Amino acid sequence: MTWPAAPGIGVLIVDDNPIVRAALRGILEGDDGLRVLAEAANGREAIAAAxxxxPAVTLLDHRMPIADGLSVIATIAQHSAVLVLTSDDDAQLIAGMLHQGARGYLVHGEFAPPELLRAVREVAGGRGWLSPVAASVAASMLRDQSARDRDAERRRRARTQFGLTERExxxxxxxxxxxxxxxxxxxLMLTEKTVKNHLNHVFAKLQVRSRTEAVVRWSDNGLR
Known part of the structure; x- marks a missing residue:
């Protein structure tokens, strides 16, 4: 369903439950600065409408027939800022949604209408808005990325300092x-002989003669 164009931040509502769509539409239409452009009941309809x-913002549910939110969010995010609005607070789902382009994530029952209206404005303005559980997942994702960055830097230093190959x-x-x-x-799905050969090369490059000395040398250079 589509409504005539009017001034304000355009919003697409995507949810398979008509009662939820009506409630969201009522909240949004009570704000003069927002306008509902259309509604969609599944992921396929959502992509077509986006x-x-x-729309400036798409309110996207996850559990829907035909195509769920996670399967369509990347495509919708090419045309609209996405604010996930769902009852799911599973960490893996949240991480997936954020990774695929969600700019905001709210869990039904954990926010009041004023927070929803503010979230829509923040997301439309290029900022993020996360419920506490989603914020926790986002922080964990950042920590994981930081760990991956540190590991990449460790490998770069190993290559530069000792000349080790990636397998070594x-x-x-x-x-x-x-x-x-x-x-x-x-x-590593290698033979023991191959591992022993790699270690011999490592020992030579680190200028050590034993496993213990290799670990100490590696650790002393902050590479453990």
Missing amino acids: RRLG EDVMHLLCQGLSNASIARR
Whole structure:
């Protein structure tokens, strides 16, 4: 369903429940600065409406027939800022939605109408708006990314400082975790002989003669 154009921030409401859509429309239409452009009951309809109307904000549910929110959010995000509005507070889903382009995430029952209106404005303005559980997931994602960045930097330093290959770095990293040659071989899907050869090359490059010395040298350079 589509309404005539009018001034204000255009919003697309996407939810398979007509009662929820009506409630959201009532909240939004009570604000003179917002206007509901259309409603959609599933992901396929949502993509078509987003492409046709280019709403400033799309309120997107996750659990819908035909195509759920997670499967369509990346496409919708190409045409509209997406504010996920759903009853799901699963961390994996939240992470997926944020990774695929959600600018905001609110959980039904955890916000009042004034917060929804503010969230729509913030998202329309290019900012984010997250419920507490979504904010926690976002913080965890940032920590994970920071850990990946640190690991990438460690590998870069290893290549620069010791001239290790990527596979030798992998072997050395597992060696520092206390794994045996057999365990390293299973983890990296190599033969024990290949692992031993890699370690011999590592020892030569680190200028050490034993596993213990290698771990100490590696750790002393902040590479463990």
